[in-house]
Structure formats: C-alpha cells, structure tokens
Amino acid sequence: MTKCDECDADISIPSDALEGEIVTCPECGASFELAKGSDGFDLKPAQAVGEDWGQ
Amino acid sequence: MGAVSPDVTILYDTIRWEEKELLKAGRNAGLKIQMVDCKKLALNLEKTPDDYGVVVQRCVSYYRNLHSTAALEGMGVRVINCLNTGIFAGNKLFTHMLLKKAGVPTPYATVAFSKDAALDSLDSQGYPMVIKPTVGSWGRLISKLNDKDSAEAVLEGREGMYPIYQIHYLEEFVKRPPRDIRAIMVGNKIVAAIYRTSGDNSWKTNMALGGVATACPVTAEMEEMCIKAKNAVQGDIVGVDLMEDDKKGLVVHEVNNTTEYKNTVRVCGVDIPSLMLDYAVQQVK
Numbered sequence: 215m216t217k218c219d220e221c222d223a224d225i226s227i228p229s230d231a232l233e234g235e236i237v238t239c240p241e242c243g244a245s246f247e248l249a250k251g252s253d254g255f256d257l258k259p260a261q262a263v264g265e266d267w268g269q
Numbered sequence: 270m271g272a273v274s275p276d277v278t279i280l281y282d283t284i285r286w287e288e289k290e291l292l293k294a295g296r297n298a299g300l301k302i303q304m305v306d307c308k309k310l311a312l313n314l315e316k317t318p319d320d321y322g323v324v325v326q327r328c329v330s331y332y333r334n335l336h337s338t339a340a341l342e343g344m345g346v347r348v349i350n351c352l353n354t355g356i357f358a359g360n361k362l363f364t365h366m367l368l369k370k371a372g373v374p375t376p377y378a379t380v381a382f383s384k385d386a387a388l389d390s391l392d393s394q395g396y397p398m399v400i401k402p403t404v405g406s407w408g409r410l411i412s413k414l415n416d417k418d419s420a421e422a423v424l425e426g427r428e429g430m431y432p433i434y435q436i437h438y439l440e441e442f443v444k445r446p447p448r449d450i451r452a453i454m455v456g457n458k459i460v461a462a463i464y465r466t467s468g469d470n471s472w473k474t475n476m477a478l479g480g481v482a483t484a485c486p487v488t489a490e491m492e493e494m495c496i497k498a499k500n501a502v503q504g505d506i507v508g509v510d511l512m513e514d515d516k517k518g519l520v521v522h523e524v525n526n527t528t529e530y531k532n533t534v535r536v537c538g539v540d541i542p543s544l545m546l547d548y549a550v551q552q553v554k
Contacts, residue, residue, distance in 0.1 A: 234283065234306050266330050267329045269329075
C-alpha cells in the first residue's frame, strides 16, 4: 500500500506488480508508473496518453 | 541484458494487461522471458546486438514501435511483427492499397493532398464520408463529415496540424450494424474474434471510446479474408478489423500490428498470450 501523490488516498500495489506497470488511484483517477525503489516500488507520474499511442 | 539467453523478449513501453499476461504465459510454459522497457533502451547500431531470442514488439507508441523494430531487425534480430508490417499496417492508406492488391474487400476511399482537393472530391462524391488520419489509433481525429459545412470545419482545423494530418484519407461511411469485428490472427488462424458494438451516442466502435465486446463466431469466409489481409501487410500476429457492409458483406478496414486483446480474451476465453508465444518461439526454431 502506498499513498497517491495527488490526493493522498491509499493505492494498493498488486503482489505480482512489475516495474513499468501503470496503477491508477481509486479515488482521484491519477495514473502512476511503478518504478523500482529502495523498498519495493515507488510511484512516478505516468506519461499521459501519447498522440501516437494505441491500437 | 540478462546472463541467460532469453527465448522471447517482450519489448514494451507501458505494461498493460496484455504484456503482463504474456509474461505469465511464458513463465507457465517454462520459457525464458526477458522484459525490455523500450524507454530505457539505447541500441548502438554499429555493434552486434545482445541476445534477444525472438522479440515480440509491444510498444504502444507508434513511432517508438516502428523505429525500435527497424533498428533491431536491421541488426539481425527477429521481431514480431516485422518492420514492413509496422510500416504498412500503421498507415491506413498503405494498408488500403495492399488490401486491394490482395483482392481483400475494403471500403472505398479517396486520398486528397490539400483541403481544397478534399472539398472538391467530397462535392463530387457526396456526403457522408469519414475522414481518417493515415496514421493514428483509438479513433482519434476520425470524423464523420455529414455535409460541406462540417467538412470545411474539420479540414480547416487540419491546416494547422503536423503535415501527416494534411493527407486527407476519405473513406465511405459504410452502412452496417452498429458494430465492427476485431479478429485476432496468430499465423494463419483466427484464434478469437469479437464484435465491438458502439458505445452510447457514438458511431465509432473502438473499445477506447466505450465500445462493448461480445464474442463473434469465426466463419471460413472471415478467416480466408483475414489470412489475405494479414499476408498483405506481411504480418505474423495481427488484429484485423472488419465491418459488415449491408451490400458488400464483410470488408476489412484496418490491420493492427500491435493488437490489443484484453477484451477478446475476456469474452472468448481463449489464451491468446500463450498462442502468441507458441507461435513466436516456432519462428526461430
């Protein structure tokens, strides 16, 4: 469990989480990318949807 | 890169459900899977590449996808899908021409190289028509042009955009049920297909825009058409989009070289990630 940088809500990180995975705050909807930290994962703001993304 | 030679490298820039399931499927199959974040990748083009095994290209960014494939393939690495598929399938005009050449039914289209040429063409062909960027996804900047006023407004807006958006690809508005079909091809087989029914108040069926997925039965006609479409863009694993034209029957309007399949797995119950990896590993044996 970690805190959302935007609204301070709890964000749970799945047990099988991978570095680079996107997690979304259940309360404010902000998206974060999981980055390796000293103790598990840190959250960093996820890149907004790119102009050239998708299929 | 890891010390152990991987069987498969999954090249990604964002880990979505699809990429996570590929990793799980690989582990379940006892394969050595290497996950490579393309955002952290720098390839010295003058050196022998690291050992990647076969690369399953999953970058969600069109430009990152295309250029990393070009570099790796150029260095002798087998990438699925290949560079030509990325080039051909990534551009609706290129795909259209190849589908026609391969005898695959596809919606009528016109390409116009300026706003005035587009308006002249629309005047002579009539409305409605659909304008699509030749490069783009998730239904973005696709507009239905109902009349000259709407066409002028949309085309005017494109004038200030990046030059690719000033290549005006105009497609007939296909009369069809409020749905299209996404067929997932792994090699020469449709492994699963879904109907994508338009969300509320939209004529677009993209899942990213609220389309609803239901299972679609696969017919021999559909599979034959999809094999031709896949081969037309030299693809290995692709998502073929079809519409059910009221008059012409099935028509292919798009081929996706890095197809999403989360909703297809969800409604069809087919283990697409395992099938993709089985196919990928076979390609380098």
